[in-house]
Amino acid sequence: MKTVAVMGAAAFLDTYGVELAKAINEVKDYWHICWLNGAACTGCTISFAQSVNPGLLEIFTSILVGNSGLPIVLPDYMETLQPASGTLAEELINRWKKGSKGRRILIVEGAVPKKGFCQIHGKDFYEHLQDVAPYADHVIAFGACACFGGVPSAKPNPTGVRGVQEFFKEAGINKQVINIPCCPGNPDHLVITLSAVMLGEKIELDKYNRPKVFFGKLMHDDLCPYRPYYDRGIFAEKPGEEGCRYKIGCKGPMTHTDCALRKWNGHLSYCVEVGAPCIGCAEPGFPDNFEPFYKPVAELPAVLGFGPEKIGEGILAATAAGIAIHGIRHVMSKKSEDREKKR
Ligand code: SF4
Numbered sequence: 087m088k089t090v091a092v093m094g095a096a097a098f099l100d101t102y103g104v105e106l107a108k109a110i111n112e113v114k115d116y117w118h119i120c121w122l123n124g125a126a127c128t129g130c131t132i133s134f135a136q137s138v139n140p141g142l143l144e145i146f147t148s149i150l151v152g153n154s155g156l157p158i159v160l161p162d163y164m165e166t167l168q169p170a171s172g173t174l175a176e177e178l179i180n181r182w183k184k185g186s187k188g189r190r191i192l193i194v195e196g197a198v199p200k201k202g203f204c205q206i207h208g209k210d211f212y213e214h215l216q217d218v219a220p221y222a223d224h225v226i227a228f229g230a231c232a233c234f235g236g237v238p239s240a241k242p243n244p245t246g247v248r249g250v251q252e253f254f255k256e257a258g259i260n261k262q263v264i265n266i267p268c269c270p271g272n273p274d275h276l277v278i279t280l281s282a283v284m285l286g287e288k289i290e291l292d293k294y295n296r297p298k299v300f301f302g303k304l305m306h307d308d309l310c311p312y313r314p315y316y317d318r319g320i321f322a323e324k325p326g327e328e329g330c331r332y333k334i335g336c337k338g339p340m341t342h343t344d345c346a347l348r349k350w351n352g353h354l355s356y357c358v359e360v361g362a363p364c365i366g367c368a369e370p371g372f373p374d375n376f377e378p379f380y381k382p383v384a385e386l387p388a389v390l391g392f393g394p395e396k397i398g399e400g401i402l403a404a405t406a407a408g409i410a411i412h413g414i415r416h417v418m419s420k421k422s423e424d425r426e427k428k429r
């Protein structure tokens with residue numbers, strides 16, 4: 087219980103299905119969820135629907151909140167999954183707004199476009215958001231689009247999309263957003279965050295409002311199973327080859343995420359493990375600041391807002407130097423091995 091509450095112990099990450107169900111049973115009151123979709127591909131809904139341990143069916147039906155008899159995540163309103171439409175759907179959102187104060191959660195999937203784009207039922211998405219946000223006691227942005235703009239914000243960004251927190255600032259809505267990025271958002275991240283909110287636990291956030299427990303570490307530094315290859319200077323030159331993915335563009339050295347540990351599709355695998363590079367989708371500035379996706383980081387002048395003048399300091403330089411040193415070490419040890427063989 088305590089472990090779930092502090093959202094972070096490794097043991098919990100392994101067994102969270104069982105622990106989560108136990109924890110949620112302790113929640114006193116039912117929480118009401120409104121899930122809005124803005125400029126999105128709906129991949130985050132699909133990702134959420136692929137939750138395992140607990141699976142979506144359990145989340146919707148059998149993990150009950152306290153003695154309410156109601157399941158943990160059954161949004162009162164969710165355009166993509168609810169059977170209701172038209173005026174009945176409007177009635178659901180109005181009911182959510184009138185629900186119990188102190189227990190209303192707003193989940194937003196997708197970015198917020200400027201006026202005239204992303205119309206739902208004759209109203210711009212930003213108007214829907216503006217309408218419901220004041221009623222929310224907690225706001226969670228799920229997926230890179232809702233957090234920081236994501237793919238729809240890529241240049242030239244013709245619809246002027248931005249993340250929910252940025253929109254709130256512009257619209258004068260004084261509410262903190264919990265950002266759960268990645269493209270798509272990871273179902274574990276969402277379900278555990280929801281549980282912590284319902285349990286009344288304080289979620290420690292980083293400067294981009296991401297829960298530190300999921301996004302507090304650089305994947306490259308602490309979690310990547312390919313790090314030993316990096317340290318030995320063994321790099322894949324093309325996808326599918328053995329070795330660290332740095333030379334095919336891996337942005338793991340500057341991406342704060344636990345993807346390597348948590349994985350996707352029922353904890354089966356993740357981008358780097360299937361032979362691709364990490365393209366930095368957990369970070370603000372994705373995708374523009376992480377392109378080109380398949381080129382090593384050292385060739386990029388503007389990753390994470392560092393201008394060309396900053397190259398030579400900080401992480402980019404450290405990484406470039408690291409790569410060079412590891413490369414040299416690798417060549418040197420290979421030469422030594424060859425010499426040994428010849429003797
Ligand atoms: S974050 Fe990615 S998966 Fe989710 S809605 Fe945006 S583009 Fe789709």
Ligand code: SF4
Pocket residue numbers: 305306310311312313314316330331332336337338339358364
């Ligand atoms: S560069 Fe990428 S693949 Fe290589 S160790 Fe770092 S995170 Fe892992």
Ligand code: SF4
Pocket residue numbers: 268269341343345346356357358363364365366367368
């Ligand atoms: S490994 Fe990188 S690209 Fe893949 S989901 Fe995680 S942060 Fe995104």
